[in-house]
Amino acid sequence: MIAASRKALGAEPTAGAVPSFRWKGKKNSRVKRWDLITIGNLSRNRYWGESDSQGVRSAICTCTLIQGGMFRLIVDPSLAKAEQMTAELDRRAGLKLRDIDTVFVTHEHGDHWVGLTHFSDAKWFAAPNVAAALNKTNKLPKLIEAVAGRLLDAIDIVPTPGHTLSHHSLRFDCEGMSVIVAGDAVATREFWRERQAYYSCMDFELSARSMDQIGDLADIVVPGHDNYFLNQTNPL
Numbered sequence: 001m002i003a004a005s006r007k008a009l010g011a012e013p014t015a016g017a018v019p020s021f022r023w024k025g026k027k028n029s030r031v032k033r034w035d036l037i038t039i040g041n042l043s044r045n046r047y048w049g050e051s052d053s054q055g056v057r058s059a060i061c062t063c064t065l066i067q068g069g070m071f072r073l074i075v076d077p078s079l080a081k082a083e084q085m086t087a088e089l090d091r092r093a094g095l096k097l098r099d100i101d102t103v104f105v106t107h108e109h110g111d112h113w114v115g116l117t118h119f120s121d122a123k124w125f126a127a128p129n130v131a132a133a134l135n136k137t138n139k140l141p142k143l144i145e146a147v148a149g150r151l152l153d154a155i156d157i158v159p160t161p162g163h164t165l166s167h168h169s170l171r172f173d174c175e176g177m178s179v180i181v182a183g184d185a186v187a188t189r190e191f192w193r194e195r196q197a198y199y200s201c202m203d204f205e206l207s208a209r210s211m212d213q214i215g216d217l218a219d220i221v222v223p224g225h226d227n228y229f230l231n232q233t234n235p236l
Helices: 082-093 127-137 187-194 206-216
Strands: 031-038 064-070 073-074 102-105 123-126 157-159 169-175 176-182 218-224
Touching: 031 082, 031 169, 064 082, 123 127, 157 206, 176 206, 187 218
Parallel strands: 073 102, 102 123, 176 218
Antiparallel strands: 031 064, 064 073, 157 169, 169 176
């Protein structure tokens, strides 16, 4: 296991203190709105006193909707049943499955693409190695397209290896803030604070470095299995 990062990014501010940070994002962005469709949870959480050796609940991932003037993008479709995905998309954004034109998958673990086929009308994207791995499963009715660098001319595709070696997160600007949809590069807020990776991580040291990179880039972090949170240590 990796010890807490020297940077200690994401630490809580002192009560009553004036935040000494500035937002890193740009106000002029093609992204106009983003929302969480599902807030994920882990199957086991050491910060809740649970052992890494045995799951105690079903896991789902956090699913994010990113909207611009010409696109509606789902990141990591999280629900296996179409009726559940339909209900949550309507409840959180007033949209139907057919309204989504693009889907991005952060990595190849099944809980992050279990709902992919519900979006049959959308284009499916992932980083090249992730797309190749998923296409080799022969479990999907069409191919996931490989993409690198930038998506929809609005969103940066950021390599964040560690949890898996091919893991990629998304970064975008919205309302003057830099947002990173981290996938499992950040499991939950507690794992972030300690710069710890989930038990199934492939490379713990690489994971900690990816979290430091995310800390350098993000005002808001959307973890793979938790609600979003502020990175409040951006220096003036």
